[in-house]
Amino acid sequence: MPLVLTVLSGPREGAEFCAEAQDSLTIGRGAGADVHVMDVTMSRVHAVVSRDGDGWWIEDQESRNGVWVEGRRVQRQQLADGTIVRLGKITEILASVVGEGAAMPAPPTATCTGCGDDVDPDNLARGGDGSPYHVRCYGMTNLVGTDFGGYRVTDPLPACGPGHRLRARDMSLDRDVSLRVFDASSSSRAGFGEALEEAVRDASKLVHPHVVQVLDRGEQDDLAYVVEEAAAGVALFDILAARRFVPARDAANVASQVLAGLVHVVEHDVARPHLSARRILVGEEFETKLVWLAEPLAAADEVAADEAGVVAPEVALRADVGEEIALVYCVGALLYHMLTGIRPSDGDGVTQAAQRAMRSPAADVRRVNLKVSPALGRAVHDAIEADPRARVPTLNEFREALLRAVSA
Numbered sequence: 001m002p003l004v005l006t007v008l009s010g011p012r013e014g015a016e017f018c019a020e021a022q023d024s025l026t027i028g029r030g031a032g033a034d035v036h037v038m039d040v041t042m043s044r045v046h047a048v049v050s051r052d053g054d055g056w057w058i059e060d061q062e063s064r065n066g067v068w069v070e071g072r073r074v075q076r077q078q079l080a081d082g083t084i085v086r087l088g089k090i091t092e093i094l095a096s097v098v099g100e101g102a103a104m105p106a107p108p109t110a111t112c113t114g115c116g117d118d119v120d121p122d123n124l125a126r127g128g129d130g131s132p133y134h135v136r137c138y139g140m141t142n143l144v145g146t147d148f149g150g151y152r153v154t155d156p157l158p159a160c161g162p163g164h165r166l167r168a169r170d171m172s173l174d175r176d177v178s179l180r181v182f183d184a185s186s187s188s189r190a191g192f193g194e195a196l197e198e199a200v201r202d203a204s205k206l207v208h209p210h211v212v213q214v215l216d217r218g219e220q221d222d223l224a225y226v227v228e229e230a231a232a233g234v235a236l237f238d239i240l241a242a243r244r245f246v247p248a249r250d251a252a253n254v255a256s257q258v259l260a261g262l263v264h265v266v267e268h269d270v271a272r273p274h275l276s277a278r279r280i281l282v283g284e285e286f287e288t289k290l291v292w293l294a295e296p297l298a299a300a301d302e303v304a305a306d307e308a309g310v311v312a313p314e315v316a317l318r319a320d321v322g323e324e325i326a327l328v329y330c331v332g333a334l335l336y337h338m339l340t341g342i343r344p345s346d347g348d349g350v351t352q353a354a355q356r357a358m359r360s361p362a363a364d365v366r367r368v369n370l371k372v373s374p375a376l377g378r379a380v381h382d383a384i385e386a387d388p389r390a391r392v393p394t395l396n397e398f399r400e401a402l403l404r405a406v407s408a
Contacts (some may be wrong), residue, residue: 003049003056003097008084009245009341010091011038011370024050027087028061040363041065041088041342049079056097058085065089090341090368113156117242140164140181140223147171149220151179151227160235160281161212161291167230176230177215180293187224195296196224202270203293210261212281212289231289237277240337248372250286251338252406257288258331259399265292266324266395272300273315273326276307277334308353309343310334313386316354325388328398332383335402339376340368344384357386375405 003019005027017035019025027035030044043063050057056079060067065088069077079085079095086092110132112119119134133141133156143153143166150172157165163180170177186192196217203214216227236254239246246254258280265271270292279291295302301321303311312329315321336344344362347353362384366377379401385391392398 006094008092158234162295178228180226199294208264233281233283236280246338255335261290271323309345313354316350
């Protein structure tokens with residue numbers, strides 16, 4: 001039973017290695033490894049793939065960042081045909097086993113009615129008519145096909161920002177819009193209505209090509225909702241979860257658009273010190289808009305635990321915060337993630353990641369991704385300096401550096 005290992009992501013993306021003529025392969029960043037991958041998140045001898053009886057197995061060699069299969073760290077795992085293994089934080093390898101009886105069927109998938117992507121059984125929700133959805137896309141599907149707040153709801157939209165997003169038709173003005181609907185448990189909280197009104201008032205100040213425009217707000221059947229311009233796309237957070245790398249030019253383009261939107265936000269005095277990848281809406285051609293509507297009743301510096309390494313260290317450590325300089329770091333960290341598949345620092349929570357960022361700089365982006373130009377690499381690292389005084393000082397200067405790097 002020959003075994004073929006194909007590198008799906010990482011510095012050797014596309015490379016193939018065959019174990020037909022030998023019983024084992026070593027994998028690592030050391031020069032002597034049979035599968036040699038210059039991935040700074042891998043150990044010199046990271047794992048060994050070997051034949052055992054009628055099957056192939058992968059075994060961790062006490063690596064620092066582990067061997068992962070289906071989101072679970074494993075010590076030893078049998079490789080079925082189609083198994084995808086992540087080694088460290090960047091490199092993913094597809095195992096292809098040739099031979100009768102070797103293949104195991106992949107879990108069945110369905111196409112999400114909301115976003116059109118494949119959805120596996122563990123992340124599957126069903127609409128009232130049985131249509132499949134990602135759990136995140138399901139949201140308020142019971143409203144689809146109904147008139148809600150004077151709008152004809154047509155489809156659910158992928159999550160991006162607070163509440164549940166739905167595509168709708170404004171019947172009175174004959175135009176498409178997006179509705180952001182908050183469920184009853186949120187809408188009924190004490191002070192929610194006032195907080196939502198304030199959030200809408202602030203967001204309504206923003207009229208910019210790279211910021212989702214807020215048009216109106218209302219309430220029906222105990223559900224609060226916000227009306228926004230119709231904007232297609234999915235959250236950058238989901239893009240980064242689904243793919244390890246974004247091509248360098250596209251990543252820089254996304255970051256440049258985000259920075260342009262943030263400059264407008266800062267000019268209108270509604271900035272906050274952090275921007276989540278869950279609030280960056282990216283379209284099929286990498287056209288990008290910010291969702292700047294605040295989560296009602298949430299603190300301005302509230303950061304989800306799974307965003308460790310992206311939030312500026314001074315924000316995570318509750319030091320004096322300059323909102324613009326903190327946003328420079330945030331966009332730089334997101335760009336670093338798009339280019340390398342990892343964040344500039346990691347840890348068990350935002351505080352530990354920030355402490356590590358303060359102690360040691362991020363790995364050179366060009367050591368992880370050889371397709372990043374020197375100019376783009378410099379621009380990224382200038383933005384993610386842990387000390388704000390050493391960081392590129394403004395959003396505009398960072399954007400100009402990116403534009404120069406891409407045009408060089």
